[in-house]
Amino acid sequence: MIHEILPVGMLQCNCSIFGDETTREALVVDPGDEIEGILEVLARHGLKVKAIVITHAHIDHIGGAQKLRRVTGAPVHMNAADEELRRQMDMQASWLGIATPEVTAIDVEAKDGDRLLVGTNEVLVLHTPGHTQGSICLWMPGEGKLVAGDTLFFDSIGRTDLPGGDGRQILRSIQEKLVPLPGPTLVFPGHGESTTIEREREFNYFLRGM
Ligand SMILES: [Zn+2]
Numbered sequence: 001m002i003h004e005i006l007p008v009g010m011l012q013c014n015c016s017i018f019g020d021e022t023t024r025e026a027l028v029v030d031p032g033d034e035i036e037g038i039l040e041v042l043a044r045h046g047l048k049v050k051a052i053v054i055t056h057a058h059i060d061h062i063g064g065a066q067k068l069r070r071v072t073g074a075p076v077h078m079n080a081a082d083e084e085l086r087r088q089m090d091m092q093a094s095w096l097g098i099a100t101p102e103v104t105a106i107d108v109e110a111k112d113g114d115r116l117l118v119g120t121n122e123v124l125v126l127h128t129p130g131h132t133q134g135s136i137c138l139w140m141p142g143e144g145k146l147v148a149g150d151t152l153f154f155d156s157i158g159r160t161d162l163p164g165g166d167g168r169q170i171l172r173s174i175q176e177k178l179v180p181l182p183g184p185t186l187v188f189p190g191h192g193e194s195t196t197i198e199r200e201r202e203f204n205y206f207l208r209g210m
Contacts, residue, residue: 001121001143002026004041005188009033010098011060014190016147018140019047020119027118029053029138029147030061030190031068033101038068049074051108051116053123055149055190056135057082058162059092065104075107077116079127082134085164110136126177130170131158139181146197150190152178154199157206158190175210 002019013032019025019042026047031038042049049072054062057078069076078086085092086103093100112127126137131150135158138147150158152174160167183198200207 001118001140002045002047003143003145004045006034006037006041007191008037009060009063010096012191013060014188014192016188017041017047018118018121018123019045020121023119024048025050025118027051027053027116027123028068028074030055030149031064032060032062033064035064035067035071038064039071042072048072050118052076053110053116053136053138054078054082054104055137055147055151056132057085058132058150059089059096059098059101061149061190062086062104063089063101066102069104069107076104077108077110077114077125078106079110079125079134079136080106081129082132082164085132085134112136128170128173128177130160130166130168130173132162132164133166134164135173137178139185144182144184145186145188146178146181148178148187148189152187152200152204153189153191154187154193154195155204157204171206174207179207179210 114125116123
């Protein structure tokens, strides 16, 4: 499967583009900004966007979604528990001192256990609240990959001091939904470098005792 990662915007959010080589269907995760660059990658591979998935409604992950939605006609998937954050783009923009992006419409409510197909590739939604109430991760069992949003990072976990954050809840989500995944699963966090489940089980301070 095609997988390109583009760090976009001021906070360098990792936008993932997955494409099926046969059907040319694509999934775009977290188009926070720099939509032109994302469209260029899609065009280079001859891909058509089937779905846009938002791991959570922080501006650096969702800021470009409406633009990509309009250009591609693809539906935007997001968990309903981040609705309030989605509507607060002006407040989030003021935290960063940037212009307020268009607030994206949500077409599909992403729920725990949802299954998307990109070609024959299965993508499963894991609801992992804690960084925000509507945070989700995407697990692709056939590819052995996890898109972790801002829930799990290389050597760290997502911050929980912003509105909607909950420190105990993020640990519970990681313990219940991510730690049980196969050790070699490649983890692509919302920022920074990739890792594996087994590496984080062994070295991540926050995961000790899980
Ligand atoms: Zn975030």
